[in-house]
Amino acid sequence: MTLDTLPAHHGGAEHLARLLARALLTGHWQPGDVFPKELDIGKHFAVSRNQVRNALASLTAAGLIERTAGRGTLVREMSEWHLLDPLMSEWMTGLVNLDPQLVRAIYAFRFSAEPTVARLAAQAATGDDITQLEAAFEGMRCSAGNPDARAQHIEFDVAFHDVIYQATHNLVWRQMGHLLRPSIMALVYRSQHDIKTLDDSLTRHRHVLDAIKAGDVNAADNAAREVLRRTAIDLGIV
CATH class of the missing domain: 1.20.120.530 (GntR ligand-binding domain-like)
Structure with a gap:
């Protein structure tokens, strides 16, 4: 899946992390999928590379994605997601x-x-x-x-x-x-x-x-x- 159908980004790295996490939680990308590259995310949302890295660090800490040198970033299996992480609960709030x-x-x-x-x-x-x-x-x-x-x-x-x-x-x-x-x-x-x-x-x-x-x-x-x-x-x- 591409970034094109995601809503617009307004705010800092926390908002960007929330936007991307909610896309994952609703199945926009599936476990095993290749996640968009830093440069592509930064270009699409017109944000700095540092902001993208901070957002991706939050997704990684929550177990949603895995970043591996030489392989890029992959969506992790759902069994690896930290669903009881308070940040995950925040991202999930309001999702239907x-x-x-x-x-x-x-x-x-x-x-x-x-x-x-x-x-x-x-x-x-x-x-x-x-x-x-x-x-x-x-x-x-x-x-x-x-x-x-x-x-x-x-x-x-x-x-x-x-x-x-x-x-x-x-x-x-x-x-x-x-x-x-x-x-x-x-x-x-x-x-x-x-x-x-x-x-x-x-x-x-x-x-x-x-x-x-x-x-x-x-x-x-x-x-x-x-x-x-x-x-x-x-x-x-x-």
């Missing part, structure tokens, strides 16, 4: 058209992790956590029937899952929830983009809420799996 392979990878992680997170939340959630979870669910419910409020509904949906991570009161899981927020939002947006009714999704989320309120760890585990099974259907993974 992630590479399908990346969508499947994020979904697989969520399916393995979130039932456990829901179990922990059922054990550790405080009254304040429950209040926040109920508020997020109520926001989902109120915005579900309005097609013009779909973006708002997605925000409440992501907030619902964020509260569950926080309700574990486990330092690592809480940090994971923060780092995963952009990728969770991307999956929620993608899974709900063409859905005409959200009734089934609301019912499944309601079961998660009820299980955590009741402190029922097994029910919370099962309910979280059911939410994710529906997500897989809406993503076209199954």
Whole structure:
């Protein structure tokens, strides 16, 4: 793929790194592809070679590309990407058209992790956590029937899952929830983009809420799996 279809660059090396990273995250270049040369990037975006080198250094540090003398720059395999790097989370924020392979990878992680997170939340959630979870669910419910409020509904949906991570009161899981927020939002947006009714999704989320309120760890585990099974259907993974 060429640089021609990328948006214009305005700003320094950080903005250039973000622009190129987001192109990689959406599949503009695939693992194994030859990445554009420094000179070509500098000429296309009318920036200095030093700025290009700094931007590429950020992409290299995040595991997106590999620069080898004599071979040029290659896009690394997705398994080598540092998806939980805070900088990667920043680049991913607001993206709704992630590479399908990346969508499947994020979904697989969520399916393995979130039932456990829901179990922990059922054990550790405080009254304040429950209040926040109920508020997020109520926001989902109120915005579900309005097609013009779909973006708002997605925000409440992501907030619902964020509260569950926080309700574990486990330092690592809480940090994971923060780092995963952009990728969770991307999956929620993608899974709900063409859905005409959200009734089934609301019912499944309601079961998660009820299980955590009741402190029922097994029910919370099962309910979280059911939410994710529906997500897989809406993503076209199954």
